[in-house]
Amino acid sequence: MGPLMLALVASLATTCAGVREPIIDIHLHSYEKDPRFQARIPNPGTGGPMIVSNGQEQASATVAALRSAGIVRGIVGGQTTATDDRMIALDPDRLRGGYEIDAIPSPADLADIRARHAAGKLAMIGEVEYQYEGIRHDDPRLEPLWALAEELQVPIAVHSGAGPAGIVYMGSPRHRERFGDPSSFEEILVRHPKMKLIIMHAGWPFLDSTIALLHAYPQVYVDLGAIDWAEPAPEFHAYLKSLMTYGFGKRILFGSDQMVWPDGTPQAIDRFRAAAYLSPEQRRDIFFNNAVRLFGWTDLTACASGAPGRGKAKHRR
Numbered sequence: 001m002g003p004l005m006l007a008l009v010a011s012l013a014t015t016c017a018g019v020r021e022p023i024i025d026i027h028l029h030s031y032e033k034d035p036r037f038q039a040r041i042p043n044p045g046t047g048g049p050m051i052v053s054n055g056q057e058q059a060s061a062t063v064a065a066l067r068s069a070g071i072v073r074g075i076v077g078g079q080t081t082a083t084d085d086r087m088i089a090l091d092p093d094r095l096r097g098g099y100e101i102d103a104i105p106s107p108a109d110l111a112d113i114r115a116r117h118a119a120g121k122l123a124m125i126g127e128v129e130y131q132y133e134g135i136r137h138d139d140p141r142l143e144p145l146w147a148l149a150e151e152l153q154v155p156i157a158v159h160s161g162a163g164p165a166g167i168v169y170m171g172s173p174r175h176r177e178r179f180g181d182p183s184s185f186e187e188i189l190v191r192h193p194k195m196k197l198i199i200m201h202a203g204w205p206f207l208d209s210t211i212a213l214l215h216a217y218p219q220v221y222v223d224l225g226a227i228d229w230a231e232p233a234p235e236f237h238a239y240l241k242s243l244m245t246y247g248f249g250k251r252i253l254f255g256s257d258q259m260v261w262p263d264g265t266p267q268a269i270d271r272f273r274a275a276a277y278l279s280p281e282q283r284r285d286i287f288f289n290n291a292v293r294l295f296g297w298t299d300l301t302a303c304a305s306g307a308p309g310r311g312k313a314k315h316r317r
Contacts, residue, residue: 015093016303019070021284024291024300025265026124026157027200027225027255028062028095030078030087031055035171036260043261044230051263055079059087061262066094069266072303073291077127077157081116096123098157103133104141110148117152123295125149126157127200132167134174137184146188150195155294157198157223160185161206183209189217196294198253201227207242214248221294222248225257229267233274241277249282253291 016022031037032055040050052058066074076084077098088095099113099122116122130142137160149156161180168175182203189197202222203210213220222243227236243252254272258264272283292300 015072016300019072019303021070021287022072022300022303023070023254023269023287024297025066025071025074025256026198026253026291027127027223027257028066028074028076028078028087028098028265029100029127029257029259030062030076030080030083031058031260032079032083034079034260041260043263043267045261045264045267048263050261052260055083056086058260058262059083059090062087062258062265063090063095065258065262065265067091069269071265072288072300073297075124075126077124081112097121098124098126100126101128101130101145103130104135104139105145110144113148114152117154122152122154124155124157124198126155126198127159128156129159131159131179132163132172132175134176134179136179137182138187142188146192146195150192153194153196155196155198155221157200158185159201160199161201161204181206181209182213185213185220186216189213189220193219195219197221198223200225200255200257202239202243202252204231204239207239211243211246211248214243214251215246218251221251221253221290223253223255223257225255225268226259226264228271229256229264233271236271237275237277240272240275244277244282249278249285250290252286253294254287 037053042049052061073094073096075096075098076087077100078084081099084097088097097116099116101109113122113125160182162177163172163175182199185197197220199210199220199222202224204227210222224236224240227239256265256268272286288304
């Protein structure tokens with residue numbers, strides 16, 4: 001075994017140490033500045049006080065939360081690649097890079113995506129959140145982005161569904177709820193059959209459209225980021241249970257969308273663990289197996305040795 005492989009095995013042994021139920025979080029954010037820090041916005045799921053005051057604190061607290069929760073890998077797609085890289089540097093064995101896009105991508109954006117992929121720094125394109133700028137999924141100006149995701153065979157994770165309550169009056173005047181309906185992905189998927197699409201927030205509250213796309217297009221996955229901790233628990237469980245009833249348990253990924261509240265991640269995990277309608281095997285798929293398959297992360301096999309169980313996992317701290 002060569003030195004690089006030995007280093008990889010050692011890093012995975014550290015990352016997986018003591019983790020009985022490994023979890024992959026594909027929906028993390030990093031920040032430099034954000035008005036929510038200054039406004040001290042309480043945790044929307046619990047009403048508890050904000051525990052960080054700036055981007056550096058948010059990065060450190062997020063990494064601590066991931067370690068404590070038994071998350072063996074996470075994808076950071078935040079405010080800038082610089083803030084992503086700062087968070088990843090705190091735990092490079094555990095974290096991988098995404099690429100956030102919040103408008104029509106420029107040629108420079110596309111070139112940067114290609115360069116980061118070539119350098120091995122790109123696990124996912126996302127979060128892609130042009131909806132906040134009043135842009136629909138089927139806007140023809142997005143075509144180069146879909147083509148690039150298909151060419152690189154990198155999953156692309158797109159914000160789809162509702163925005164935060166009152167978002168039109170809080171800095172995103174062009175945002176429209178109807179633009180988040182996942183049904184407008186359909187012609188894109190027809191043109192790009194090999195594109196790996198992750199519908200973030202599972203298109204909430206557009207359940208029927210999300211189910212229709214999952215049914216028709218096997219390359220579509222979803223996560224329930226933020227819905228799994230910031231929205232009322234009964235709504236989360238009703239939404240997740242519907243997806244499971246229709247048989248999509250192999251295409252649901254765990255994502256927290258912790259934003260400026262690092263404590264959102266363990267809250268989201270607890271919601272899934274409280275889902276009595278999930279078998280241990282189904283929960284293991286959502287927490288771990290589905291992401292390993294989608295991203296091709298065969299290096300994480302060492303993390304899968306523990307048997308799934310319903311109790312609290314013993315996590316490395």
